[in-house]
Amino acid sequence: MHIVVCIKQVPDSAQIRVHPVTNTIMRQGVPTIINPYDLFALEEAMRLRDKFGGEVTVLTMGPPSAEDSLRKALTYGADRAVLLTDRFFAGSDTLATSFALATAITKIGETYGVPDLVFTGKQTIDGDTAQVGPGIAKRLGLIQVTYVAKVADFDPAARTITLERRAEGGTQVLKSKLPCLVAMLEATNEIRRGSMENALRAARAEVVKWSAKDAGVQDMSKCGLKGSPTIVKRVFAPSARAEKAKFIEAPEGGNLADALIAEVFARQPNLEADLTALARGF
Amino acid sequence: MSEPKTPPAPAAGGRASTKKELPEHFKAYKHVWVYIEQERGQVHPVSWELMGEGRKLADKLGVELGAVVLGAEGETVRGAVAEAFCYGADIAYVVADPVLTDYRNEAYTSAMTDLVNTYKPEILLLGATTLGRDLAGAVATTLLTGLTADSTELDVDADGSLAATRPTFGGSLLCTIYTLNYRPQMATVRPRVMSMPIRVEKPVGRVVEHKLGVVEDDIITKILSFLPDRDSNKANLAYADVVVAGGMGLGSPENFQLVKNLAASMGAEFGCSRPLVQKGWVASDRQIGQTGKTIRPRLYIAAGISGAIQHRVGVEGADLIVAINTDKNAPIFDFAHVGIVTDAVRFLPMLTEAFSKRLSAHSRDKLAS
Numbered sequence: 001m002h003i004v005v006c007i008k009q010v011p012d013s014a015q016i017r018v019h020p021v022t023n024t025i026m027r028q029g030v031p032t033i034i035n036p037y038d039l040f041a042l043e044e045a046m047r048l049r050d051k052f053g054g055e056v057t058v059l060t061m062g063p064p065s066a067e068d069s070l071r072k073a074l075t076y077g078a079d080r081a082v083l084l085t086d087r088f089f090a091g092s093d094t095l096a097t098s099f100a101l102a103t104a105i106t107k108i109g110e111t112y113g114v115p116d117l118v119f120t121g122k123q124t125i126d127g128d129t130a131q132v133g134p135g136i137a138k139r140l141g142l143i144q145v146t147y148v149a150k151v152a153d154f155d156p157a158a159r160t161i162t163l164e165r166r167a168e169g170g171t172q173v174l175k176s177k178l179p180c181l182v183a184m185l186e187a188t189n190e191i192r193r194g195s196m197e198n199a200l201r202a203a204r205a206e207v208v209k210w211s212a213k214d215a216g217v218q219d220m221s222k223c224g225l226k227g228s229p230t231i232v233k234r235v236f237a238p239s240a241r242a243e244k245a246k247f248i249e250a251p252e253g254g255n256l257a258d259a260l261i262a263e264v265f266a267r268q269p270n271l272e273a274d275l276t277a278l279a280r281g282f
Numbered sequence: 283m284s285e286p287k288t289p290p291a292p293a294a295g296g297r298a299s300t301k302k303e304l305p306e307h308f309k310a311y312k313h314v315w316v317y318i319e320q321e322r323g324q325v326h327p328v329s330w331e332l333m334g335e336g337r338k339l340a341d342k343l344g345v346e347l348g349a350v351v352l353g354a355e356g357e358t359v360r361g362a363v364a365e366a367f368c369y370g371a372d373i374a375y376v377v378a379d380p381v382l383t384d385y386r387n388e389a390y391t392s393a394m395t396d397l398v399n400t401y402k403p404e405i406l407l408l409g410a411t412t413l414g415r416d417l418a419g420a421v422a423t424t425l426l427t428g429l430t431a432d433s434t435e436l437d438v439d440a441d442g443s444l445a446a447t448r449p450t451f452g453g454s455l456l457c458t459i460y461t462l463n464y465r466p467q468m469a470t471v472r473p474r475v476m477s478m479p480i481r482v483e484k485p486v487g488r489v490v491e492h493k494l495g496v497v498e499d500d501i502i503t504k505i506l507s508f509l510p511d512r513d514s515n516k517a518n519l520a521y522a523d524v525v526v527a528g529g530m531g532l533g534s535p536e537n538f539q540l541v542k543n544l545a546a547s548m549g550a551e552f553g554c555s556r557p558l559v560q561k562g563w564v565a566s567d568r569q570i571g572q573t574g575k576t577i578r579p580r581l582y583i584a585a586g587i588s589g590a591i592q593h594r595v596g597v598e599g600a601d602l603i604v605a606i607n608t609d610k611n612a613p614i615f616d617f618a619h620v621g622i623v624t625d626a627v628r629f630l631p632m633l634t635e636a637f638s639k640r641l642s643a644h645s646r647d648k649l650a651s
Contacts, residue, residue: 036560098423126451128573129431134387134419143502144387146416162506167385168321168411170510174386176503186566229428229464235450235457238591245605245621256622256629257636260604263620264581268602271580275524276641278549 001054001156003045004105004115005078006136007038009062009069010126034069037121039076039191040184044151045119046077047189052156055079057108057115061089061100067207074202075194081205082108086212091225094127098135099222104215105140116156118181122147133183143180149188302441302462311465314340315348315375315403317394318366319413321385322508323358325365327478327521328409332471333369334479335436336407342438346372348403352393354383367484374487375401379494384505385413391420392496398425400492403466405444407436410470418470428461429468432572434475434595444469453556453572453592474520474576474599519568519575524550524582525600527570528558529593531586531607531626535563540630541585547638553577555587571596585626589614606630 011030034042045056058073060066061084070081084104092100109115118137123130130146137144145163149171153162159178164171166185194202212223221227248263250256265272316336319326333349340347349366353359355378363374377393394417398406406421408414410432422429430446434456437445443460444467450457461467519525526548528541538554545552553570554563570577572592578599585606587593594617597603605618606626615621622629 093428094419095423095426095428123573125573128449128453129419129429130415131419131422131429131431134416135423138391138420138423144416144420145503146387146419147412164509166412167508168319168326168413169324170322170508172384172508173506174503175506187562229426229461230430231428231460231462232450232457233445233460235455238456238594245615245618247610247615247621247623255632255636256624257632260620260622260633261636261640264602264604267619268580271524272640275548278641 001049001052001117002109002113002115003049003054003056003117003119004108005038005042005045005056005058005073005119006101006132007042007058007060007069007073007121008035008124008126009033009060009066010035010124032065032068034072035121035124035126037123037125037184037186039121040186040188041119041121041182042073042076042078043189043191044182044184045117046192048117048151048154049079052154054116055112057082057112059084059101059104059108061085061092061097061104064209067209070207071202071205072194074205074207075199076191077194077198080112080208082208082210084210084212084215086223088212088217088220088223091228092223093228093230094129094131094135095229096223096225096227098132098139099227100212100215100217101132102136102139103217104210105136107210107214107216110216114179116159116178117161118142118179120181120183122183122185130183133181137181140181143176144183145174145176145180146183147185148182149185151182302443304463304465308463308465311402311404313346313348313373313401313403314343314405315350315398315407315466316371317350317352317406317408317414317417318362319409319411320351320353320358320362321413322510325362326409326411326413326473328411328414328471328473330365330369330481331473331476331478332407332409333366333371335471335476336405337370337479339405339436339438339444340372343404343442345404348372348401349374350394350397351376351378352382352390353378354380363489364486365481367487368481369479370482372487374489375492376489377492377494381494381496381498381501384508385417386501386503386505387416387420388501388503389494389496390417391424393492393494394421395424396495397492398466401490404442406466406468408468408470410472414470418468422468425466427464427466427468428459429470430459430461431470433469433471434572436469436471443467449572449592449595453590453595455591456595472572472576474578475595477578477599519551519553519570519577522551522577523580524548525553525570525577525579526550526583526585527553527555527587528585528626529555529587530557531588532558533586533627535561537627538563540627540634544583544585544630544634544637547634548641550581555590555593584614584618585630587614588612589617
């Protein structure tokens with residue numbers, strides 16, 4: 001069995017700072033991490049491999065420095081890492097990204113064996129679109145199952161997979177066939193600690209590096225900015241409300257909590273009666 | 283609409299595509315569509331919120347507002363179609379087939395792309411729910427068009443292009459995204475980001491029925507069962523009247539109990555900012571903000587939340603925002619209405635006690651003192 005896991009190296013978003021004057025992102029010195037949602041996908045893929053045999057290949061598209069995230073994935077226990085890196089990919093939106101990744105997955109299939117499963121995280125923490133997974137699935141003609149909370153059953157011989165999928169108001173249990181693409185939900189498992197053996201292997205391992213051409217891209221106009229139908233015209237910081245917050249302080253001899261409550265009910269006169277009615281109902 | 287003087291050639295330079303050069307075959311694309319999402323017989327309220335927004339866009343463009351209803355034949359679909367007209371639809375596009383009884387990506391993507399290719403809308407809006415995002419990503423890729431996820435503001439500019447604004451860079455800034463040269467222009471919007479439009483009783487108008495292009499045998503995925511959420515576990519954050527939330531300023535996971543206590547004293551729902559979910563202090567269904575729930579309560583109390591943009595866009599629809607933070611320069615005070623500069627950990631118990639006292643009083647007269 002062969003499983004491809006798509007990961008993304010993202011800035012540790014808790015650390016992003018916006019320049020106060022120019023309103024641009026200050027990227028310098030921001031540490032990068034594997035997109036946290038992708039770790040649930042990687043762990044789930046490795047669990048299936050550990051149980052049923054086979055290999056896990058991690059794939060990412062990004063600048064040469066994204067190799068760090070791939071090595072980290074090898075440390076966790078992935079068998080192989082492929083980095084798709086080329087200036088032609090710069091400026092890709094989700095459609096162009098899904099084209100590049102789908103092309104690379106086809107190439108991975110030709111080179112290392114056709115994948116039975118492709119795993120992704122639910123979304124990335126920098127883009128937050130959740131669109132690349134479905135995009136890859138559609139481009140490769142794979143069944144797509146997103147927001148997966150659990151792989152309930154897996155039968156490699158029958159080539160079927162049963163998944164619990166988060167839906168509005170409940171959980172869908174659905175059965176599908178391989179090959180398919182699974183986008184894992186957060187908190188569905190916990191990434192294992194990398195073993196010393198894997199750490200040593202990861203340090204020595206060769207990360208496969210492909211340019212667009214190496215990956216088999218024929219039509220460069222489908223990559224990067226040119227291949228992106230969406231155009232970001234303006235990036236800006238939202239303006240502050242014209243009126244700043246009114247700061248409440250404790251009145252002389254009074255209590256701050258009561259002062260706040262008086263202010264709240266003065267501004268929302270009907271709220272007090274409604275909350276009182278609710279409180280009586282308890 | 284600007285007419286290109288020369289036939290649209292493939293963009294030569296990297297940035298050439300930022301000019302509007304709509305190819306000839308896309309010029310027939312007109313009208314605004316909203317996907318009316320149903321799961322298990324219920325229309326998701328986000329669909330009506332989008333109808334309100336779609337109506338505004340359609341009126342600005344001088345085009346029709348279409349409602350797309352997909353599902354099994356029967357009362358559910360008929361009901362959704364009838365409601366769509368009460369929420370402003372000029373026309374409804376319906377694909378009704380037993381294959382569409384439960385949401386499955388393959389069948390729904392087929393139905394939606396088929397409708398788009400046949401009736402050619404210029405704008406297609408979907409709710410950013412688990413269903414809507416799953417469907418939108420597949421439809422946009424199949425149609426090879428642009429899709430903006432989780433838009434917080436929609437508008438059409440002077441030349442009729444859809445301008446979709448959303449947070450970017452992990453929610454630290456906003457950006458406005460266009461799909462100039464492809465159609466339809468697609469966007470998803472999270473529940474509660476747009477306000478609910480007023481429902482006006484109206485008769486059913488024009489309905490276009492379209493046949494589904496696939497049969498059950500074509501669909502590989504089968505639904506085995508559906509496990510509904512137990513109500514007790516369901517956080518009704520998005521539609522709550524009062525919400526209390528905590529952030530990193532609480533300092534420890536134990537202190538989150540103070541937020542829960544205040545919420546309980548007022549019959550409110552509780553939530554948190556993103557870092558608390560990432561740290562594993564609070565379950566993800568309690569997260570408020572761009573990547574969590576968007577709320578529009580009458581009162582929102584934010585305790586120890588700094589107010590990053592990704593949080594701000596999730597709470598801006600609240601009627602009254604009260605922020606409690608030790609840092610008087612915290613960004614949350616830029617959009618809160620009322621601020622308290624103090625340590626939330628110390629202040630929350632006092633506020634809880636004061637609210638309990640005031641709300642448990644027996645008559646309103648007594649409260650006035």
